[in-house]
Every structure is written in structure tokens, then in C-alpha cells.
Amino acid sequence: MQNINKEEFKKSIEDYTKVLFRKSVSEASKQQLFQAVSYSVKDLIIDQWMATHREYEDKDxxxxxxxxxxxxxGRALGNNIINMKANNIIKEALDELGIDLNVIEDQEPDxxxxxxxxxxxxxxxxxxxxxxxxxxxxxxxxxxxxxxxxxxxxxxxxxxxxxxxxxxxxxxxxxxxxxxxxxxxxxxxxxxxxxxxxxxxxxxxxxxxxxxxxxxxxxxxxxxxxxxxxxxxxxxxxxxxxxxxxxxxxxxxxxxxxxxxxxxxxxxxxxxxxxxxxxxxxxxxxxxxxxxxxxxxxxxxxxxxxxxxxxxxxxxxxxxxxxxxxxxxxxxxxxxxxxxxxxxxxxxxxxxxxxxxxxxxxxxxxxxxxxxxxxxxxxxxxxxxxxxxxxxxxxxxxxxxxxxxxxxxxxxxxxxxxxxxxxxxxxxxxxxxxxxxxxxxxxxxxxxxxxxxxxxxxxxGITQRRFLLHGNPLLADWVTTKIGDDWITNLQHISELKVYADDLRCQKEFMQIKYQNKVRLAAYIKEHNGIEVDPRSIFDIQVKRLHEYKRQLLNILHVMHLYNQLKKNPEMEFYPRTFIFGAKASAGYRRAKAIIKLINSVGDVVNNDKSIQNKLKVVFIENYRVSNAEMIFAAADVSEQISTASKEASGTGNMKFMLNGALTLGTMDGANVEIVEEVGEENAFIFGLTSDEVIKYEQEGGYNPKDIYNIDQDIRTVITQLVNGYYSPENPELFREIYNSLLDSNGGERADQYFILKDFRSYEAAQKRVEEAYKDQARWAKSAILNVASSGKFTSDRTIExxxxxxxxxxxxxxxxx
Ligand code: 4GP
Structure with a gap:
């Protein structure tokens, strides 16, 4: 490893603010400081970069x-510092110059x-x-x-x-x-x-x-x-x-x-x-x-x-x-x-x-x-x-x-x-x-x-260096104090955590870290959305691109159903839940954009209804991207991986959640299958059609969502609320297209082609299991620790090998x- 001389590094930052901006460190703006620090870090990288290429040439x-x-x-500065193992020394140097590393990291465009x-x-x-x-x-x-x-x-x-x-x-x-x-x-x-x-x-x-x-x-x-x-x-x-x-x-x-x-x-x-x-x-x-x-x-x-x-x-x-x-x-x-x-x-x-x-x-x-x-x-x-x-x-x-x-x-x-x-x-x-x-x-x-x-x-696979070491420093430190830091370059070692899963004190420590990460995300939500969420509620999170096959619609329809139940019976037993979404839709994908609007409209109604006593919150995090993702994974209790079976090739968000100790609520699709294989079905919440069943319906027919709509009163209520102005009084037709897509076939497109109504009740039952499990904090903590401990397979180091x-x-x- 290269030795970094702190005084030289400080001098370099001072030189760069001077040369690039004609300013001293105390005069420079945050953005200018970000630039000066980044150029100084790049100077440290250059020798390694050249040495690497010399080695490549020599060895042909x-x-x-x-x-x-x-x-x-995603952002480079923080990641480069971490990978150079220069975090401590650079933090110290910056402290002495009166610069907060976190603040200038935030200056970097993503x-x-x-x-x-x-x-x-x-x-x-x-x-x-x-x-x-x-x-x-x-x-x-x-x-x-x-x-x-x-x-x-x-x-x-x-x-x-x-x-x-x-x-x-x-x-x-x-x-x-x-x-x-x-x-x-x-x-x-x-x-x-x-x-x-x-x-x-x-x-x-x-x-x-x-x-x-x-x-x-x-x-x-x-x-x-x-x-x-x-x-x-x-x-x-x-x-x-x-x-x-x-x-x-x-x-x-x-x-x-x-x-x-x-x-x-x-x-x-x-x-x-x-x-x-x-x-x-x-x-x-x-x-x-x-x-x-x-x-x-x-x-x-x-x-x-x-x-x-x-x-x-x-x-x-x-x-x-x-x-x-x-x-x-x-x-x-x-x-x-x-x-x-x-x-x-x-x-x-x-x-x-x-x-x-x-x-x-x-x-x-x-x-x-x-x-x-x-x-x-x-x-x-x-x-x-x-x-x-x-x-x-x-x-x-x-x-x-x-x-x-x-x-x-x-x-x-x-x-x-x-x-x-x-x-x-x-x-x-x-x-x-x-x-x-x-x-x-x-x-x-x-x-x-x-x-x-x-x-x-x-x-x-995913890199544990960005998605645990950088994104969740509290948990990363905890893991290291328990098992040493080999996991950073060899994630198989993380299985050594398994012995701590039953340990009461470790469970408490783990839940305390999760809580602090939830507080961090709650503050972000307060700042960006103006919504108060309770870090003691279950943070149930679905962040990924908006796509019909990923079924954000199933998630929000279920929230609408929960809300209906709470309205009907305000005193029912109900563990407070915060449903968090983050998703960009392709600019020309009309139906996906309508689903974003629906999530926000449901949020507006639910979040402002005093009668349900803050038991249910719905948050749509704007501009989901790598930098806020790191914070979001760290704060998750439940990882929503609910694509129609056979449609999600793998998924990688599922792995990032697992590494951060969230429990998967998902279908047997993509890499969920392998996640469950590693962690055990008792430490996940699995529901829905299998890929074979989906493929069979697609090839042979035999599914008609109207059958469900006709028979199931609760589902019918939710679906009807899409078009009766319940969530869009100013324009009751706003969600008509979503409604139609669930019930009617259209040209080559089958009605409910992603089997949302078909999987609804099974999803609801899985959500009930989530609620029950969460009430038992020790059991939950154990499952969460086992998720972290079983994530070894899902490092991109293994994939790349x-x-x-x-x-x-x-x-x-x-x-x-x-
Ligand atoms: C994605 C897949 O949808 C996802 O399941 C997979 O984990 C990821 O690739 C990486 O393999 N596909 C795309 C795309 O991003 O544009 O096709």
C-alpha cells in the first residue's frame, strides 16, 4: 500500500484551491473544495495507475x-478513498483543514x-x-x-x-x-x-x-x-x-x-x-x-x-x-x-x-x-x-x-x-x-x-465495498468488530456472523444499528418529502426501475387494501408500517408514469388521514439513484422483490438489501431463488405463482382476472377505487388505464399480464407474516443477522472469479x- 503523507496531502488541497480557483481553503466554496480534494486524490492514484499498466505490459x-x-x-470520491484504504488519514487531513468529508462527498454529481x-x-x-x-x-x-x-x-x-x-x-x-x-x-x-x-x-x-x-x-x-x-x-x-x-x-x-x-x-x-x-x-x-x-x-x-x-x-x-x-x-x-x-x-x-x-x-x-x-x-x-x-x-x-x-x-x-x-x-x-x-x-x-x-x-453479484463498507458504516464496523475485516475482500467470511444470530446482545446491537440507519433515512425523507415517518415502524422498501413486471402496482394496491381495512376498523391490531418507493420511469412509458402518480396520490390521502393515527405511511423518494440508494438499503427492514415469476432475470437490489440485513419479501424469481436457498425460507417471505405456473398460463391460457374481481369483494373495492375518484377526485379518469390493464385484454396484451390479481391474496398473506414476525424483535433480529451472514455468495467478486x-x-x- 502506498503511504500517504498527511501534510503533503493538505498542502496539495491548498495548492489546488489556489491554482484552480485563486482561493484559499477557507474562501473556497464546497464545490471547489470537492474539486480540490478530488484532484489531490487523483494525484495519489496516478502512480498506482501507471504501475498497474507497466505490470500489464511487462507480463503481456x-x-x-x-x-x-x-x-x-455512482460517486467516485468516497469510493476511491475507501478502496485506497485512505479513509482515516484523509478524514484527519480534512478535519485539520476544517473540511467535512461527508459534506464535500455530497457535492459530487452522481x-x-x-x-x-x-x-x-x-x-x-x-x-x-x-x-x-x-x-x-x-x-x-x-x-x-x-x-x-x-x-x-x-x-x-x-x-x-x-x-x-x-x-x-x-x-x-x-x-x-x-x-x-x-x-x-x-x-x-x-x-x-x-x-x-x-x-x-x-x-x-x-x-x-x-x-x-x-x-x-x-x-x-x-x-x-x-x-x-x-x-x-x-x-x-x-x-x-x-x-x-x-x-x-x-x-x-x-x-x-x-x-x-x-x-x-x-x-x-x-x-x-x-x-x-x-x-x-x-x-x-x-x-x-x-x-x-x-x-x-x-x-x-x-x-x-x-x-x-x-x-x-x-x-x-x-x-x-x-x-x-x-x-x-x-x-x-x-x-x-x-x-x-x-x-x-x-x-x-x-x-x-x-x-x-x-x-x-x-x-x-x-x-x-x-x-x-x-x-x-x-x-x-x-x-x-x-x-x-x-x-x-x-x-x-x-x-x-x-x-x-x-x-x-x-x-x-x-x-x-x-x-x-x-x-x-x-x-x-x-x-x-x-x-x-x-x-x-x-x-x-x-x-x-x-x-x-x-x-x-x-x-x-454486487460489491460489498460500496454497498456495505461505504453505504452502511455502522453495520460495517459492527461486522468487523465481530469477525475481523476479511469480509471486505472475501465475503464468504461473513458467514462467521452466524454464531451471533442467537446472541441476545448481538441482536440488540444489530437492531440498534438498523434503528440509527432508519433515523438517518427518516431525516432524509423529512427534508425531501416533508413527511414525518416513525423509525420504529416497519420500513418496507421497493426501490428499482418502474416497470410493470416489477409490480410496484401490486405493492400499492396492497397498501390501498390495508388502508381500507384500517378505515373500516381503526382499532384493529396493526403494526405501524412505512412503505417506501423509489423508481424512475422511462420518459415515454405512460403506464409506468401513471403508477408513480398513483403511489403519490395514495400517499397524499393516507399520510394526511389523522383517523389512522400514523399507522400507515407511504413515501415516494424522488430521484432514486446510486448515492441515495446506499442510505436506503442500510435502513430497510423488508426488501420487496415481487416481480412476476420468470420475468426478473436476476435482480441485484435484492442482494444489496440482504447484505444490509433486510428480509426478502418476494416471488421465486431471478436470484431470489438463490437468496432463499442460502438464507433458508424461514428467513424470507415467499409468495406467488412459480415461474413454471406463469409460463404455463402464458402458453396455455386459463387465467381470467375478472373471475377474481367478481368473487373477491376486497380486491374489487381496491380496483374500483382506481376509477371512482377516491384518490383523484379532481380527475377520476386519471388511473383508468391502469384499471383497464388489470381487467381487459387489449390488442396483443392479455388482461393483467403480470398476474397481479392472481398473486394478490398470496402477497397479502406474506405481508401478514411479515407483520407477525416483526412483532417478535428477537426472532426478527436473528433472521436479519442470518441474512447478512448468508450473503457471501452474492458478492460480485464471486461472479467475476x-x-x-x-x-x-x-x-x-x-x-x-x-
Ligand atoms: C437487468 C435485469 O432486469 C435484472 O434482473 C438484472 O439483475 C440486471 O439486468 C443485471 O443483470 N436488465 C436490464 C435491461 O437492466 O435493461 O435489460
Whole structure:
């Protein structure tokens, strides 16, 4: 570990406030202090960063390139300090300068270059790769505007642009010397070289300059610093007045515009494909730049490109970067003169693909017209991959045209990106055991039958360094005093806590810490929502993207039902409950936005009804994001993981709650299955249809929500309250769409397609069990401690070890500082 000299560090902060802002420390604003401290921390990182790359060069290591449209990193300053194990010394230095670390940490914008699960997973993976000492690059896009900031106005979501770069980003480094050109459009001219071989030349294209910005990813206490490389676009030439005379004025302006728009904004869709042309441009832009750089880097150290797969692996984070396949083929064939067979053999040893969702609306299918116009050379290559693949299908399944229809890469005027990714990858993985089984037996059945050896499962994980060590310092310290601090880099050790689960004193200590974390969240809610919540009530929390399959609607309908019961019988036995929600909805997802409004409307009525004596509170936390998530997980008693079984590929929020000692209230979906397996069903609250039952209903029919609506009076009351103005007197029609979606089929959409009414009573019963269990504080504490103690499997360190050993075949490095 690097020794940090406190006096030098203080001096560095003073120098930076002076040089950057012409101010002394006492004159500088909080934001300026954040900048000065961050630059000083970056200076400490630089030596490790350089040493890491020297080691990589010396050992000529194999490197994984994790290609992802999204990296939902969260704030860097606090995390970097923790991973450098410099927390104490830096706190001391800042104290002596009169600076409060917590206050300036809050000055950092929350880098939100991602939507939800898949983007946050990428961030956890980077943390684990560095901590484990595996050589890696994250490759992505430097969006000027990240995930929008969510404001709640009059109960409705309003999207505000997230201008996260407005004060600059102290941790990034622009690397202009690594810029490359990326070409779009035009046409392909076929010529012959001196040996009579065909050459493919893209002409009359538009191009942009891709310029990388590097961010350090600091490993925990091991001097390893990997790189997250995010690409920005610049115009190739500065605006050239000459071109006006040459008649190229139009093109010059278009190129300028292309450069300006390409990295402008992250598409705010989760589990959903919107099919916008600019999105395909973004995909090809960052893929082409990343692959070009990877090849250049490899060729700096090697004579011959034929063995590149021995040193390089491209991991495709969902289908978004799938053009990698064709871009790599293009470079190998067009720039390095390899034959098709050689290029294909290398590509299929280099690319690996992770699937993150079975939601059919997330499947990327680009119209041929658009794809071939934007990427003419890439399209030729995709067509040829498809032609050869169809020959393979026919050889294996003669005359079975259904197989071609199901598996072709190009079909029905569309390019199917998942099919391309599967055919060209040597590994295809799902993100939890159940998810992978569904891929193999349902979604990707034909592919699994044809190429079973490619399929494997890698259950997701999360980093305990951000989500316990940084996010919940009280609990982290408690765990360390009990079992030492090995858990920070080896979460399996946390199982040593199990012996304390029955210990009365430990139970009390645990509940006291939970209480303090609830007080912290209650203060945040008071400040942001103006709502008083009682930290002694059960904090029942559902935070995640708003999506119908995640069923926030089931949760709020149940709250409406509880409220009806309380109104009917104010003296009934009832343990006070606080239902907390946090969720962004995609800007164009109307029904999701209506559900946000419903949650807020129910909150308005319930929270202001004196007659129920504060027994029930409903809170919608605005702008749920990584930074407030850390505090929210720490304060949870109950973790709501209630997706329709079979729909949530894995979930990772479920793991963060568990690590912080919340009990899961959930369906047997995604990684919940494995969570329950680890902690025992008696320490969770499981309900609802199984995935097999859901799939059977979907395939064979036999579920009609009206049957339930007709028979069940309580449910009917709740559903009717959606449209009788009970929660929206000013506009009784406000929730009509939600009501209809539960009762009526509509076009291709089945009534209650997410089985909310079907699972309602079973959810209600599970909620009753929660209430009963919570009344017995000792039993609850025991279960909560057992949840923490059983979370070892769900560290992203374990996940990354599996990827590294079974897919990437990487070796670990050790980095010593000179
Ligand atoms: C998410 C899945 O919905 C979630 O279950 C999973 O844990 C996460 O990926 C990471 O694997 N999918 C997306 C998406 O974020 O946009 O498809």
C-alpha cells in the first residue's frame, strides 16, 4: 500500500484551491473544495495507475474488454478513498483543514451513465476486477447528459436533464493521442488489390473522431487501477470554410452535427428497445472506437494478429454492443488482410455475450433499411455471417424451415442482434440460475439445442465495498468488530456472523444499528418529502426501475387494501408500517408514469388521514439513484422483490438489501431463488405463482382476472377505487388505464399480464407474516443477522472469479509500488 503523507496531502488541497480557483481553503466554496480534494486524490492514484499498466505490459497479460452502453458508477470520491484504504488519514487531513468529508462527498454529481440493473452490474464488475487484480477495460460512452434527474411535481414525474459535467470531472483524463476515426454511411466500393483479392472500401461516408476519456477504477488495497474508458465524439475537421466553395458545405455541417449529437444523451430505457437511429449510431460509435484501440494496442506488442484471442476477450453486456462481432471481422479482413475463415475463427474465440432480460420488448431488431444505410460494410458482413449460418442450420436440420425462421440473424427485414451475438460468441450466459434455465428451455431453446456447449450461467453479484463498507458504516464496523475485516475482500467470511444470530446482545446491537440507519433515512425523507415517518415502524422498501413486471402496482394496491381495512376498523391490531418507493420511469412509458402518480396520490390521502393515527405511511423518494440508494438499503427492514415469476432475470437490489440485513419479501424469481436457498425460507417471505405456473398460463391460457374481481369483494373495492375518484377526485379518469390493464385484454396484451390479481391474496398473506414476525424483535433480529451472514455468495467478486476462470481465462496480477 502506498503511504500517504498527511501534510503533503493538505498542502496539495491548498495548492489546488489556489491554482484552480485563486482561493484559499477557507474562501473556497464546497464545490471547489470537492474539486480540490478530488484532484489531490487523483494525484495519489496516478502512480498506482501507471504501475498497474507497466505490470500489464511487462507480463503481456490477457485483458477483458467489458463493452457496455451503460456504466452506472455512482460517486467516485468516497469510493476511491475507501478502496485506497485512505479513509482515516484523509478524514484527519480534512478535519485539520476544517473540511467535512461527508459534506464535500455530497457535492459530487452522481455519474449516472446507466439506467438500472445492467448498468450498475457493470460498475460492480469493474470494482471487483480491480480488487481481484484482473486486467480489464470498461468501454462505454461519455454521455453529456446521463440518466435524467427525476422531479416529482404534483405527484407526477418530471424529467430534468442531468448536466453532470457542468463543473468538469476531476477524475477523468482526456487521451487525445488515442483518438480514432469512426465512419458512418456512404457505400462500399469493391476493388482488387495487387494480388487480385477483393478489397472493400467505404466511400462517401461521414465520420467523427472518437476521443477517449479514462477514469481510474481503484482496487481495494492492492495498488491495482484499471481503466474505464468512455468515448466522446468530436468533429473530424474544424469547420472548414473552404468546403463551402467546394460544395461540401452541407456535408461539413452534417459531420459537425453528427459529432455533436452522438454522445449527447443516454436513452432512458430499461428492459426496453426503442429502435432509434441515433441509438444504433451510439452503439457502432463506441464499439468501433473500442475495438480499433484494442487491436492497435495488441499490435504494438505483437507482430502477428492471428493470436489476438489469446490476449483479448470482448464481453458484450447485453446485445447493445453486438456490432462488435462484425466490426472485429471488418478490421481483421479489411485492415489486416485475413481470410473470412481466419477472421471468423478468431472472432468466435474472442467474443462472449451476456443476456440480461427475457422481456420480449427488450429484443433489439434493427430494420434492414436503417442498418444497411448507416453501416454498409458492417451490414455486408452480417449478411455473410447469416448466409453461412443458414447453411449450417440446413445441414443440421434438413428441410426444417421453422428453424431458419426462429434462428436466422437476418429475417423479416430485420437484423436480430441476439441471434448475431449467440452465433458469433463462444459463451452465452444468463445472470441467475433460473434465468439461464428459462433461456435454455424457452427463449433461446433452438440455439441451446444446436450449440449447448456455449450456454452457461453466472449469477450476478454486487460489491460489498460500496454497498456495505461505504453505504452502511455502522453495520460495517459492527461486522468487523465481530469477525475481523476479511469480509471486505472475501465475503464468504461473513458467514462467521452466524454464531451471533442467537446472541441476545448481538441482536440488540444489530437492531440498534438498523434503528440509527432508519433515523438517518427518516431525516432524509423529512427534508425531501416533508413527511414525518416513525423509525420504529416497519420500513418496507421497493426501490428499482418502474416497470410493470416489477409490480410496484401490486405493492400499492396492497397498501390501498390495508388502508381500507384500517378505515373500516381503526382499532384493529396493526403494526405501524412505512412503505417506501423509489423508481424512475422511462420518459415515454405512460403506464409506468401513471403508477408513480398513483403511489403519490395514495400517499397524499393516507399520510394526511389523522383517523389512522400514523399507522400507515407511504413515501415516494424522488430521484432514486446510486448515492441515495446506499442510505436506503442500510435502513430497510423488508426488501420487496415481487416481480412476476420468470420475468426478473436476476435482480441485484435484492442482494444489496440482504447484505444490509433486510428480509426478502418476494416471488421465486431471478436470484431470489438463490437468496432463499442460502438464507433458508424461514428467513424470507415467499409468495406467488412459480415461474413454471406463469409460463404455463402464458402458453396455455386459463387465467381470467375478472373471475377474481367478481368473487373477491376486497380486491374489487381496491380496483374500483382506481376509477371512482377516491384518490383523484379532481380527475377520476386519471388511473383508468391502469384499471383497464388489470381487467381487459387489449390488442396483443392479455388482461393483467403480470398476474397481479392472481398473486394478490398470496402477497397479502406474506405481508401478514411479515407483520407477525416483526412483532417478535428477537426472532426478527436473528433472521436479519442470518441474512447478512448468508450473503457471501452474492458478492460480485464471486461472479467475476467465475467469469475470469470459466469464460475469460485471465490471470491475476500483483502490483508493487516502487
Ligand atoms: C437487468 C435485469 O432486469 C435484472 O434482473 C438484472 O439483475 C440486471 O439486468 C443485471 O443483470 N436488465 C436490464 C435491461 O437492466 O435493461 O435489460
Amino acid at each position: 497479460v490477457k485483458t477483458v474488454y467489458y463493452l457496455s452502453m451503460e456504466f452506472l458508477m 455519474p449516472a451513465l446507466g439506467n438500472g440493473g445492467l448498468g450498475r452490474l457493470a460498475a460492480c464488475f469493474l470494482d471487483s476486477l480491480s480488487t481481484l487484480g484482473y486486467p480489464a477495460y470498461g468501454c462505454g460512452i461519455r454521455y453529456k447528459y446521463g440518466m435524467f434527474e427525476q422531479k416529482i411535481e404534483n405527484g407526477f414525474q418530471v424529467e430534468v436533464p442531468d448536466n453532470w459535467l457542468k463543473d468538469g470531472n476531476p477524475f477523468e483524463m482526456k487521451r487525445s493521442d488515442y483518438a480514432v476515426e469512426v465512419k458512418f454511411g456512404g457505400y462500399v466500393r469493391i476493388t482488387k488489390d495487387n494480388n487480385g483479392r477483393e478489397k472493400f472500401v467505404q466511400e462517401n461516408y461521414q465520420s467523427v473522431l472518437a476521443v477517449p476519456y479514462d477514469l481510474p477504477i481503484v482496487g481495494y488495497g492492492n495498488n491495482v487501477v484499471n481503466t474505464l474508458r468512455i468515448w466522446d465524439a468530436e468533429a473530424i475537421d474544424n469547420f472548414n470554410l473552404d468546403s463551402f466553395d467546394k460544395g461540401d458545405y452541407q456535408k461539413a455541417v452534417e459531420q459537425q452535427n453528427l459529432a455533436r449529437t452522438i454522445c449527447e444523451v443516454l436513452y432512458p430505457n430499461d428492459n426496453h428497445y426503442a429502435g432509434k437511429e441515433l441509438r444504433l449510431k451510439q452503439q457502432y460509435f463506441f464499439v468501433s472506437a473500442s475495438i480499433q484501440r484494442a487491436v492497435i494496442k495488441y499490435m504494438e506488442k505483437h507482430e502477428d494478429i492471428h493470436n489476438i484471442h489469446e490476449k483479448v476477450c470482448f464481453q458484450l453486456n447485453d446485445t447493445h454492443p453486438t456490432v462488435t462481432v462484425a466490426e472485429f471481422m471488418r478490421i481483421l479482413m479489411d485492415d489486416y488482410d485475413l481470410s473470412w475463415d481466419e477472421a471468423w475463427s478468431i472472432t468466435t474465440k474472442t467474443c462472449a455475450y451476456t443476456n440480461h432480460t427475457i422481456m420480449s420488448e427488450a429484443l433489439e431488431k434493427w430494420p434492414l433499411e436503417l442498418f444497411s444505410r448507416l453501416l454498409p460494410r458492417i451490414y455486408q458482413i452480417v449478411e455473410e455471417i447469416n448466409r453461412r449460418f443458414i447453411i449450417e442450420i440446413q445441414a443440421k436440420y434438413p428441410n426444417d424451415y421453422k428453424k431458419i425462421e426462429k434462428m436466422a440473424i437476418v429475417y423479416d427485414g430485420q437484423v436480430k442482434m441476439a441471434h448475431l451475438a449467440i452465433v458469433a460468441s463462444f459463451s452465452v450466459n444468463g445472470v441467475a440460475r433460473l434465468h439461464t434455465e428459462i433461456l435454455k428451455n424457452q427463449q433461446l431453446k433452438e440455439f441451446y439445442q444446436m450449440m449447448p456447449e456455449k450456454f452457461n450461467s453466472k449469477t450476478n 467465475e467469469y475470469a476462470k470459466e469464460i475469460w481465462h485471465l490471470d491475476k496480477v500483483k502490483v508493487e509500488l516502487e
